Amino acid sequence: MPTDAALFTPNLTGRDYTTPDLRAKLTGAARYAEDFRAEGMLACRLLTSPMPHARVARLDTRAAQGMPGVRAILTADELPPPADSVADSGATIKASPWAEPALSMEPLHQGAPVLAVAAVDDATAVAAIEAIEIEFAPLPFVTDPLDSLRPGGPDARTGGNVWLPPARAGEQAAVGRLKWTDEDFRAAGPGRLPMGKAAAEWSYGDVEAGFRQSALVLDESFVTPNVSHQALETRSTLAWWENGKLFLAAGTQSTIQTVPAIARWLNMDPKDIVFLSEYTGGGFGGKITASVSVIIPALLSRKANAPVMLRVTREEEQYIGRARPSLAGRMKAGFSPEGRLLALDLFVVQDNGPYEQQHDAAIAGRMGSLLYQPQAMRWRGVPVLTNTPVRGAQTAPGGLQVSAFMGPLLAKAARRLNLDPLDVCRINAPAGRAPVGPPRPDGTLNAATSAFVREALDKGAQAFRWGERRARPADAGTVRRGIGVATGCFVAGTVGFDGLFVITPEGRLRIHCGVGNLGTESFSDVQRVLADAMDVPWEACEILWGNTARHLPWSCISGGSQTIHSMSRAALAAALDARRKLVGIAAATLGGVPEDYDVGGGRVFRRGDGRGLSLGEAARRAIELGGAYDGHECPDDVHGMTRTAVAALAGQGLVAVARDAFPRDGQSYSYVAAFAEVELDTETGMYRITDFHAEADAGRVVHPRAFGGQMVGRSMLGIGHATTQKWFYDTRYGLPVAKRFHQTRPPTILSMPERFTWGAVGIPDPQTPVGARGIGEPPTGAACAAVLCALAHAMGDDAFIRAPVMADAVLAAMEPENGKNRANRPRGLSANV
Amino acid sequence: MCDHDAAMSRPAGMTRRQFIRSVIATGVVSFSVPLLPARGGAAARTAPGTVERLVTLTVNGMRRRVDVLPNETLAQTLRGKLGLTGVKVGCDRAECGACTVLVDDVPVYSCSTLTHSVLGKAILTVEGLASPGGELHPLQQGVLDEQGFQCGYCAPGFLMTALGYLKTNPDPTRQQLAHGVSGNLCRCQDYDKILTGLLRGAEYMRRG
Incomplete structure (x- = not known):
C-alpha cells in the first residue's frame, strides 16, 4: 500500500x-421529491390493509373507476413478476418468492398496500378509495417472535415462520417452519430467553473449555x-414517462445504485430509467435504494399515461417505511479474574417482520466477535417472521443491538470482579489487525484493517474525566448518579467503485x-x-449529483457508512488517471517523456524549466488527441453504467475515469468509545443524561x-x-398503537x-490510501450501551432486561420486592410492550 | 376476532363503513361546535357555512390572490398554490414543526392552520428571508457558517421558529434557544450543530 503522501x-x-x-x-x-411538479400531475392514494394478516376475499372497484376524476386503479395482478438480477460479480441472483411486493392480495401486516388509485387530486383519490368495495378474510397472525416459536404457535406466513439458511451450497435461504418444545421454554426459567433449535450457527475456539477456565x-x-x-x-415519489423512458423523483440514499434496483422491481432495462434525487430528507438505512413507494407511482403513471405523485403520509411511512428489528439475546459469558472474555455463547432471536431476511442477528454475532474479542465464541440465531411492518437495515444493524447486549454485561462483570468497567472494556478491545468472526470455511478468522479502540478509550476517558467521576462517593438521597462506558463498531468501507x-x-x-x-x-x-490530489482550489471544482441524466459513475450505496472510505478511494483513482493523462498530453505537446512532468498549481509542467500547460489548455489538447484522453475510449474494468456515462461525456474535455483498484488487506470497521453520566430520580422514575462524550476511531477525519x-x-x-423509542402493540388484534412521532418518541432537542x-x-x-473510514454507524451502539451502563450503575445490574428504559421500568426496579428478582421484571421478554 | 366484531356491533342494516363514517361525523360535529360562528354574529356577511374562496394573502411582503378551499391548510396553500415548497410537511399533524411559518411574527404550524384563519395577516416563509438580491438573512448566514443541519428537511421550520423566538428574546442562552425551538424535530438529530448555527445567526442579527 503506497503512503498517502505519495498520492x-x-x-x-x-x-x-x-x-x-x-x-x-x-x-x-432545495427540491425534495414532493417539491417536484409536472404538468397534468395526478395524485396517488393507497388502500392498505386494516388487519395484520388477511386475504382479500372480495374486491370490486367498478364504482371507483366510474367516478369523475379517477384516472387509473392499480391492483396486485398488474405487477410485473419478480425478475432475476445479476450481481456486479456476474452471478445471477434468483428472484425471491418471499420478497415484499408493491401490492398484495394477502397483506402480511396492517398498512400493507393492497391497491393504488390515481386521480386528478387527493380528495378525489380518497373518495375513490372509499368507493371501493373490499372484504378481508382474517388469517392467523403473530406479532411476537417467541409466540411463533411455541409449539402450535401461529405462523406469520402460510409458508412458515422462520428464515432457514440454504440447504445446499448455491441455493438461497427460504422461509420454513421451526417450533420449539415446551421443555425449551420451561428450561429457560423466568426472565431468561428460551433457547430451542437455532436456524443458523457458527463457532470458533473451545467455548466450553473457556467457561471452565473462567473466574x-x-x-x-x-x-x-x-x-x-x-x-x-x-x-413520496413523482413518476412520469417520456418516449418509453421512466423518470422518477424520489428521496433515496443512493443515486446511481437506485437505478438497477428500480429496474429489477419493474423488470426493465436500466438504460430506460432516469432517476432524480438531489436532496433526501434523511434515510438512516430506510431508503438505501428503491422500495414499493417508487414502484407504485411508476406503474400507475404508465397505466394512466400521466405523471403520478404518491404522497406518503407519516402514518403510511410507519407501515411501508422501514424499522430496525428487535433482537432478543441470551449471552453466556466467561471472564478471567482480570476481566478478559474467555468464552461467549450468544443466542439471538430476531423479529424479522414479514418479508426479506434481515441480518441484524447475524451481524450482531460478527460485531460481537470483533468488538469484545472473545477467545472462544459460539453464535446461534433465529430470524422469526412476524405480521408487523417491514424491516430494513438501520444505522449499525446488529451492531447497535450487540452493544446493548454486551455493554451492560461487561460492566456487571467488572463490578462482580471488583474491576473498573473501563479496564474491562480496554482489556477486551480489538487492537491492530483484530480477528473477526464468523470463521471462514478453512476455520480461520477474517481480520480488521486496523483498530485503535484502546487509544479511543484512553482519550475519551481523559476527556470525560472517568477516573474522577468514578472516585466520587455514592449518592445519598433520592437522586442517584450513574456512569457508564461502552464501545461500538460497524463496517465502515467497501472497495471497487468508479471515479469520474x-x-x-x-x-x-x-x-x-x-x-x-x-x-x-x-x-x-x-x-x-x-x-487535493489534483492540487486545485475548491472553487475550481463543480459537483454534479442527484440526477442520473448527468452521467454519473457507478458508486457505492450510501448505506453502512461506507461512502467516505469507498468513494474517497474512487476519487483518488480518478485523480491519478487525470494526472497520468495530463503528463502524457504535456509530453506529446511540449516534448520529452511523461516522467519529465508533474501536476500542481492548476498546471501540468516540466520539472526544471517549468514549461507547461494550464489545465484548460491540456483539456483542449485532450479533445484534439481524442482516444482515452477525452473519453472516446474507456477502461475495461469500470462498471457498465460508468462506461455509459463516459460515452456521453466523450469530447467535452479531459475525461478522468478509473475504478478503485487500490489494495486492501482485511475488512474495514470503525469504532467509538462512549461515556455517559445519568442523574436518576428514584421517586419519579425520571432521569437526565447530564454528560456524554464520544471518541471515534474512524481513521482520517x-x-x-x-x-x-x-x-x-x-x-x-x-x-x-436506550431511553424512549419503541413500538407498542395491541396484541389481541395485532395492531400497532404507536404510529406517530408523539407515540414513538424520537429524541428532541x-x-x-x-x-x-x-x-x-x-x-x-493503513489499508486505504486516504486513510478515512465511515463514522455514521458506530456511535449508535456505543451511545446506547453507555447510557444503559450508566442506568445500570444507578439502578443496579439486574434492574432491567429491556431497552428503552422508561420511567415505569425505573419505578418497578425501585420496588423492594422487585429489586433482585428477574421474574418480576414487567412484561417479560417482549419488545412491543 | 369474534369478540372484536361483537364489540363493534352496529345498528341492523348499516354497513361497517357507514357505521364508522357516522361515528367520525358525530365526532367532527361535537368538536366543531365551539368553532361555529354565533347566530347573527360577525360571520353573517357570507352565506351560512361558506367562505369567500378567492382571497388575498400577504406572503413574504407580496399580496397574492389565490383560490382557497374552506378546509385548506396554510401548508397546502403555500406549497400547492403559491409554489413555496420551502414549507415542508413532515407529519401533517403538528408534531414535527417542519412546516413552521411566521404569521404576524408568531411561529405557527402551517399544516394545522386553516388558510382562511390568516387572512389580513403577514405570512413569512423561508423563501422570504433572503433579500431579493440573494443576500442571506443573518440567521441563514449563521447556520451556513456553522454547517448547520444534515439532510435539511427540517431546516426551514427550525429557521422560522428560531426567528420568531428571537423576536421575543434576541440574546438567548443556548438552553433558552433550545427550549424556544423544541417544537421542531430533527430526525438526523444533529441538534448540537443546529443550536450552534442558530446562535451564530442570532449574534449576526444583533450586530445588524
Missing part, C-alpha cells in the same frame, strides 16, 4: 468548508426495541458523483480528496463538522433506543445530554 497531500482534506448543497437547504430552494460466568438476557426509521421526509470527472476547456473540474445526498455530506466531502454531526446525530439515535462532546483519535487507516 496526495491533505490540504482541503481535514478542513471545514461550506458544502455546495447547504445554501439551497436554508433558502427553501466468573454470567448468563444474561436482554431485548432491544423495534424502532422505525421515520426520516423526516416520507418516501472532466477537466473542461475552461480549466475547471466537473466532478460527476453517483453518491446519494442524504445529509451526511459525503457526496461532497470525498471530492475534497480529489481536489475528512470534514470535521460533518464528522461531528455524525457523532452527535448517531449518538442521539442510540440514546433514543431537549433530549440532548446537558453536556455533549466528541473527539477522534484520527489515526489514518
Whole structure:
C-alpha cells in the first residue's frame, strides 16, 4: 500500500468548508421529491390493509373507476413478476418468492398496500378509495417472535415462520417452519430467553473449555426495541414517462445504485430509467435504494399515461417505511479474574417482520466477535417472521443491538470482579489487525484493517474525566448518579467503485458523483480528496449529483457508512488517471517523456524549466488527441453504467475515469468509545443524561463538522433506543398503537445530554490510501450501551432486561420486592410492550 | 376476532363503513361546535357555512390572490398554490414543526392552520428571508457558517421558529434557544450543530 503522501497531500482534506448543497437547504430552494411538479400531475392514494394478516376475499372497484376524476386503479395482478438480477460479480441472483411486493392480495401486516388509485387530486383519490368495495378474510397472525416459536404457535406466513439458511451450497435461504418444545421454554426459567433449535450457527475456539477456565460466568438476557426509521421526509415519489423512458423523483440514499434496483422491481432495462434525487430528507438505512413507494407511482403513471405523485403520509411511512428489528439475546459469558472474555455463547432471536431476511442477528454475532474479542465464541440465531411492518437495515444493524447486549454485561462483570468497567472494556478491545468472526470455511478468522479502540478509550476517558467521576462517593438521597462506558463498531468501507470527472476547456473540474445526498455530506466531502490530489482550489471544482441524466459513475450505496472510505478511494483513482493523462498530453505537446512532468498549481509542467500547460489548455489538447484522453475510449474494468456515462461525456474535455483498484488487506470497521453520566430520580422514575462524550476511531477525519454531526446525530439515535423509542402493540388484534412521532418518541432537542462532546483519535487507516473510514454507524451502539451502563450503575445490574428504559421500568426496579428478582421484571421478554 | 366484531356491533342494516363514517361525523360535529360562528354574529356577511374562496394573502411582503378551499391548510396553500415548497410537511399533524411559518411574527404550524384563519395577516416563509438580491438573512448566514443541519428537511421550520423566538428574546442562552425551538424535530438529530448555527445567526442579527 503506497503512503498517502505519495498520492496526495491533505490540504482541503481535514478542513471545514461550506458544502455546495447547504445554501439551497436554508433558502427553501432545495427540491425534495414532493417539491417536484409536472404538468397534468395526478395524485396517488393507497388502500392498505386494516388487519395484520388477511386475504382479500372480495374486491370490486367498478364504482371507483366510474367516478369523475379517477384516472387509473392499480391492483396486485398488474405487477410485473419478480425478475432475476445479476450481481456486479456476474452471478445471477434468483428472484425471491418471499420478497415484499408493491401490492398484495394477502397483506402480511396492517398498512400493507393492497391497491393504488390515481386521480386528478387527493380528495378525489380518497373518495375513490372509499368507493371501493373490499372484504378481508382474517388469517392467523403473530406479532411476537417467541409466540411463533411455541409449539402450535401461529405462523406469520402460510409458508412458515422462520428464515432457514440454504440447504445446499448455491441455493438461497427460504422461509420454513421451526417450533420449539415446551421443555425449551420451561428450561429457560423466568426472565431468561428460551433457547430451542437455532436456524443458523457458527463457532470458533473451545467455548466450553473457556467457561471452565473462567473466574466468573454470567448468563444474561436482554431485548432491544423495534424502532422505525421515520426520516423526516416520507418516501413520496413523482413518476412520469417520456418516449418509453421512466423518470422518477424520489428521496433515496443512493443515486446511481437506485437505478438497477428500480429496474429489477419493474423488470426493465436500466438504460430506460432516469432517476432524480438531489436532496433526501434523511434515510438512516430506510431508503438505501428503491422500495414499493417508487414502484407504485411508476406503474400507475404508465397505466394512466400521466405523471403520478404518491404522497406518503407519516402514518403510511410507519407501515411501508422501514424499522430496525428487535433482537432478543441470551449471552453466556466467561471472564478471567482480570476481566478478559474467555468464552461467549450468544443466542439471538430476531423479529424479522414479514418479508426479506434481515441480518441484524447475524451481524450482531460478527460485531460481537470483533468488538469484545472473545477467545472462544459460539453464535446461534433465529430470524422469526412476524405480521408487523417491514424491516430494513438501520444505522449499525446488529451492531447497535450487540452493544446493548454486551455493554451492560461487561460492566456487571467488572463490578462482580471488583474491576473498573473501563479496564474491562480496554482489556477486551480489538487492537491492530483484530480477528473477526464468523470463521471462514478453512476455520480461520477474517481480520480488521486496523483498530485503535484502546487509544479511543484512553482519550475519551481523559476527556470525560472517568477516573474522577468514578472516585466520587455514592449518592445519598433520592437522586442517584450513574456512569457508564461502552464501545461500538460497524463496517465502515467497501472497495471497487468508479471515479469520474472532466477537466473542461475552461480549466475547471466537473466532478460527476453517483453518491446519494442524504445529509451526511459525503457526496461532497470525498471530492475534497480529489481536489487535493489534483492540487486545485475548491472553487475550481463543480459537483454534479442527484440526477442520473448527468452521467454519473457507478458508486457505492450510501448505506453502512461506507461512502467516505469507498468513494474517497474512487476519487483518488480518478485523480491519478487525470494526472497520468495530463503528463502524457504535456509530453506529446511540449516534448520529452511523461516522467519529465508533474501536476500542481492548476498546471501540468516540466520539472526544471517549468514549461507547461494550464489545465484548460491540456483539456483542449485532450479533445484534439481524442482516444482515452477525452473519453472516446474507456477502461475495461469500470462498471457498465460508468462506461455509459463516459460515452456521453466523450469530447467535452479531459475525461478522468478509473475504478478503485487500490489494495486492501482485511475488512474495514470503525469504532467509538462512549461515556455517559445519568442523574436518576428514584421517586419519579425520571432521569437526565447530564454528560456524554464520544471518541471515534474512524481513521482520517475528512470534514470535521460533518464528522461531528455524525457523532452527535448517531449518538442521539442510540440514546433514543436506550431511553424512549419503541413500538407498542395491541396484541389481541395485532395492531400497532404507536404510529406517530408523539407515540414513538424520537429524541428532541431537549433530549440532548446537558453536556455533549466528541473527539477522534484520527489515526489514518493503513489499508486505504486516504486513510478515512465511515463514522455514521458506530456511535449508535456505543451511545446506547453507555447510557444503559450508566442506568445500570444507578439502578443496579439486574434492574432491567429491556431497552428503552422508561420511567415505569425505573419505578418497578425501585420496588423492594422487585429489586433482585428477574421474574418480576414487567412484561417479560417482549419488545412491543 | 369474534369478540372484536361483537364489540363493534352496529345498528341492523348499516354497513361497517357507514357505521364508522357516522361515528367520525358525530365526532367532527361535537368538536366543531365551539368553532361555529354565533347566530347573527360577525360571520353573517357570507352565506351560512361558506367562505369567500378567492382571497388575498400577504406572503413574504407580496399580496397574492389565490383560490382557497374552506378546509385548506396554510401548508397546502403555500406549497400547492403559491409554489413555496420551502414549507415542508413532515407529519401533517403538528408534531414535527417542519412546516413552521411566521404569521404576524408568531411561529405557527402551517399544516394545522386553516388558510382562511390568516387572512389580513403577514405570512413569512423561508423563501422570504433572503433579500431579493440573494443576500442571506443573518440567521441563514449563521447556520451556513456553522454547517448547520444534515439532510435539511427540517431546516426551514427550525429557521422560522428560531426567528420568531428571537423576536421575543434576541440574546438567548443556548438552553433558552433550545427550549424556544423544541417544537421542531430533527430526525438526523444533529441538534448540537443546529443550536450552534442558530446562535451564530442570532449574534449576526444583533450586530445588524
